[in-house]
Amino acid sequence: MIVTHLELTDFRNYREVEVDLVAGPNLFVGSNGQGKTNLVEAIGYLSTLGSHRVATDHALIRAGQDAAIVRARLEHAERTVLVEVQLNRSSANRAQVNRVATKPRELPRYATSVLFAPEDLALVRGDPGGRRRYLDQLLVQLTPRLAGVLADYDRVLRQRTTLLKSVRAARVAESQLSTLEVWDERLAALGSEIIVERSALIDRIRPHVADAYRRIAGDDHKADLAVRLSILGDTAPADEGDDDTEDAGTSSTALAPGEVREAFTAALTRVRRQELDRGLTLIGPHRDDLVLTLNGLPAKGYASHGESWSFALALKLAAAATLRADSPLGDPVVILDDVFAALDETRRARLASGIADYEQVLITAAVLDDVPDALRAHTVRIQAGRIVKPGEDA
Numbered sequence: 001m002i003v004t005h006l007e008l009t010d011f012r013n014y015r016e017v018e019v020d021l022v023a024g025p026n027l028f029v030g031s032n033g034q035g036k037t038n039l040v041e042a043i044g045y046l047s048t049l050g051s052h053r054v055a056t057d058h059a060l061i062r063a064g065q066d067a068a069i070v071r072a073r074l075e076h077a078e079r080t081v082l083v084e085v086q087l088n089r090s091s092a093n094r095a096q097v098n099r100v101a102t103k104p105r106e107l108p109r110y111a112t113s114v115l116f117a118p119e120d121l122a123l124v125r126g127d128p129g130g131r132r133r134y135l136d137q138l139l140v141q142l143t144p145r146l147a148g149v150l151a152d153y154d155r156v157l158r159q160r161t162t163l164l165k166s167v168r169a170a171r172v173a174e175s176q177l178s179t180l181e182v183w184d185e186r187l188a189a190l191g192s193e194i195i196v197e198r199s200a201l202i203d204r205i206r207p208h209v210a211d212a213y214r215r216i217a218g219d220d221h222k223a224d225l226a227v228r229l230s231i232l233g234d235t236a237p238a239d240e241g242d243d244d245t246e247d248a249g250t251s252s253t254a255l256a257p258g259e260v261r262e263a264f265t266a267a268l269t270r271v272r273r274q275e276l277d278r279g280l281t282l283i284g285p286h287r288d289d290l291v292l293t294l295n296g297l298p299a300k301g302y303a304s305h306g307e308s309w310s311f312a313l314a315l316k317l318a319a320a321a322t323l324r325a326d327s328p329l330g331d332p333v334v335i336l337d338d339v340f341a342a343l344d345e346t347r348r349a350r351l352a353s354g355i356a357d358y359e360q361v362l363i364t365a366a367v368l369d370d371v372p373d374a375l376r377a378h379t380v381r382i383q384a385g386r387i388v389k390p391g392e393d394a
């Protein structure tokens, strides 16, 4: 899939902008703070309904405005689709496909992208939440239906946790806890589905991660992934707020749905007392982690800066390779935001060759010379939320 035209209204620092994009590499250059990331962030939003920089949509709406609009013309195979999303400050967002109103949640059925940015170092070094988001975003892109399952799980989790908190605050008597069983049931059903889907996905991306890491780092280190499941008693240290000790073993074999459901239910019984004491839902996919290892050692805590960086990039390239192989939309738009500046010549060249054959690649850079020649064929200059026209002074 490629984006051939993008129009933004009151998105970030853009009042109104239109830009044509081509198949192959598109390079956006401009000094810092001019709007390069903002532009590619808009395209990322269409496929993930979120931003890689902020958790809520409000920061995406131009300061002082009530709504932002992202409109794009997409092409897959022979088909052209016009998609549009309106982000509203004080009401629900709205979307259109070919000028017909639809739910924003439908947009990832038409747009697919993978964005890599310096912030992604947190995938390796940061909290489990970022790694769960990585998996869930990819799940939704591969199977849009799962957006609903994830949203339902979040809602059940919030409601169940609220109930646990009321028991803790003695606003609800423990004897009246029959409603908790209803929530347990829902939590285990939805949670098990997410666990099963995530573990199947991990099995799918593992070979791509190993392959991408080898190609970027240029050595024979084996990068691998495993899942850490809270229902099996493996808690992610950062979620517990404990020391960052790498203790629990990891399990990488995909579990059968029935087994997961049983383990989930048994685990809920096991932690019941603790949950009531703490007013928290202590187990479930919201407490799981994706463990990254290099030659069998956990990347978090052991990997050097360069290795961590390569691992983060490998995760994103693996996502792109998986979408290419399995998404009905084919190639995702590969977005590289501000990544070439941080790389030496060798890694620049390796990255360039790793993404060379994707249908469309969007690159941002402050300095043109940081980007390999082969990626400069279509260059757009950006200044203060405007596209600089050819011949115009930058």
Ligand SMILES: Nc1ncnc2c1ncn2[C@@H]1O[C@H](COP(=O)(O)OP(=O)(O)O)[C@@H](O)[C@H]1O
Binding pocket: 011, 012, 013, 014, 030, 031, 032, 033, 034, 035, 036, 037, 038, 039, 058, 059, 060, 061, 062, 063, 364
């Ligand atoms: N909601 C917003 N309203 C107005 N300006 C914004 C908004 N969000 C970000 N900006 C501005 O956008 C600029 C950053 O743009 P960005 O795309 O991150 O720059 P870069 O070209 O370095 O990638 C900053 O000047 C910032 O103040």
Ligand SMILES: [Mg+2]
Binding pocket: 036, 037, 038, 337, 338, 364
């Ligand atoms: Mg930027």
